[in-house]
Amino acid sequence: MAVTIKDVSKDASVSIKTVSRVINNEANVAELTKNKVLASVKKLGFRPNKSAQSLRSKKSYMLALLYDNPNKSYLADVQSGIFNACKNTGYNLVIQECNYKSSKLTNDIIQFVKDFKIDGLVITPPLSDMQDFLSNLEASKIEYAVIAPRIMNPDSLYVSSNDYEASYNLTSEIINHRHRDIGFIKGHPKHSASLLRFNGFLAALKKHGLEPNEQWIKQGNFSFESGFDAGVEIFESSKIPTAIFASNDSMAAGIMKSAQMKGMEVPNDLSLTGFDDSPIAQQIWPALTTIKQPVQQMAAHAAKILIAKFDGLVDKTKSKEFKSELVVRESLKLL
Amino acid sequence: MAVTIKDVSKDASVSIKTVSRVINNEANVAELTKNKVLASVKKLGFRPNKSAQSLRSKKSYMLALLYDNPNKSYLADVQSGIFNACKNTGYNLVIQECNYKSSKLTNDIIQFVKDFKIDGLVITPPLSDMQDFLSNLEASKIEYAVIAPRIMNPDSLYVSSNDYEASYNLTSEIINHRHRDIGFIKGHPKHSASLLRFNGFLAALKKHGLEPNEQWIKQGNFSFESGFDAGVEIFESSKIPTAIFASNDSMAAGIMKSAQMKGMEVPNDLSLTGFDDSPIAQQIWPALTTIKQPVQQMAAHAAKILIAKFDGLVDKTKSKEFKSELVVRESLKLL
DNA sequence: TTGTAAGCGTTATCAC
């Protein structure tokens, strides 16, 4: 059968407790003893039994990623970031697809975490925007880190982007390209990013003395289709804007398709900007001017600060704001 | 503390072994006893401790998804399919990003499965194409189901698509649209799907008395960029094909972009077809004629047959071939 | 600094 702590203790001529101390990196083990044990561990190929550890210590060495997000590219990036952060830490990643609308969401997640002794959660929008949900997790003593579009409560674990500023800057860039008639497609209403991006847009308009035109402001939901539909509506208006700011790239791509089907050319007949710098931004022609966020790194950091907390590394357990970056491509034209 | 089997046994006035029998659905429990126990379980809100179960029974109730795939949409679909199949089974899904080139791949995975007592693996291309790797898993008694582009060894657990036939049919469709000069972009060489799709293409050409033109056959790797590059190369040829069959949609989108940058119009100057029916197929204009595979359902089935096997449901543990479907959209034009 | 003994919450053995 498999090698156990007992085998190691015999081989190294120490007690099992000492072996336990060594494999858990506890203090108060003589250097000599430690080396002796380590040698036996290596020699015998000992691997601690996670189930036994879990039973005793109530830890599973598993993180879970919670998401309810239609954006596959975002999901893949987040996942990849967390996965890389887990590498060589002994932690692994369980995924949990959620439905933010489900009334059972909170109970299901709490049950799941308790059942599997999941050590901590990484939570993405829009779940990370649901304060009730988060409060319930806290009440159940569940550890988590959220990925959010703005700075959060400093007591909590989070990584954030600066969507408001990024949106403000992008809008300013559009205005600097001499556009005055600018449409806006809002994102999914349950994502707090949507409001931040919209407010950044409005603030930049105001700053430059421009008024938003309600006819060109449409509600989307971050999906390609919602962008397409918004485009169709806008292009039916009596007057058409010279530029449209879509709250993400998928919607921008949808607008581009609807424009092209109308026989309009981007950027000659219409400038277009997106948000996120997802792959689609470069896979359509012309490529989208957009905002790039370091999603993978953000996700990795979220996992890192969680794990650091489990490991008691208080000084390394720091929430952090990541800066977005304006990416100018062909879809935005100087008037 | 949490409710244990002991509490239930007291409450129901039976032994803990009897409780164990009931929660594991073992035979030889009197109906009356069973109901008594079940009532106590419900009353006390008992949930078996997975760690303890795992320690004793060497099971974790965890499946792992192995992937090394640049296609985010495919990954998201597979994941979602497996996740849904796991729902209400008590199983959960751990993800494991792999590098098929890594010399440590096999050992790392075996170690991971042993450490966490992962019950079974769902393996996607190109990992599912690596026979050595699979053999090593078997030698280590690791259960797995593969997702593959063709029918596999009937002793193994797999779900397959019919890439060869689908490619043959799609090519025939192109030819039926009166194209004679047809280019082809090959997929990633490590994916067996690549060869199957290419061979299906060749067979259809042959069947219709056409010769492949080497100048229009390019090696890609399933990425958008590789499609773009292949397009650039082909459009530099002295003679340009009237249609190009790209082995997946991302590459087709890449070709479309390179065509548009050359000032060519799809489908008027060039017909284009892809494979997979990924979201990008509909997010570009004109939309791609392509092959649709039920990826989510395939992945779900893979998880189902694995779980059925664990649960000893021999008759439900059946590998299965899924049929692909031709989706005709605007990118293919009748000459 | 190290070791002994107890126990985590299950499932397995074997007797009744």
Added chain:
DNA sequence: GTGATAACGCTTACAA
């Protein structure tokens, strides 16, 4: 059909 008891492999108290 049912139950007492051991055992899984580890961590936690507590001693030494």
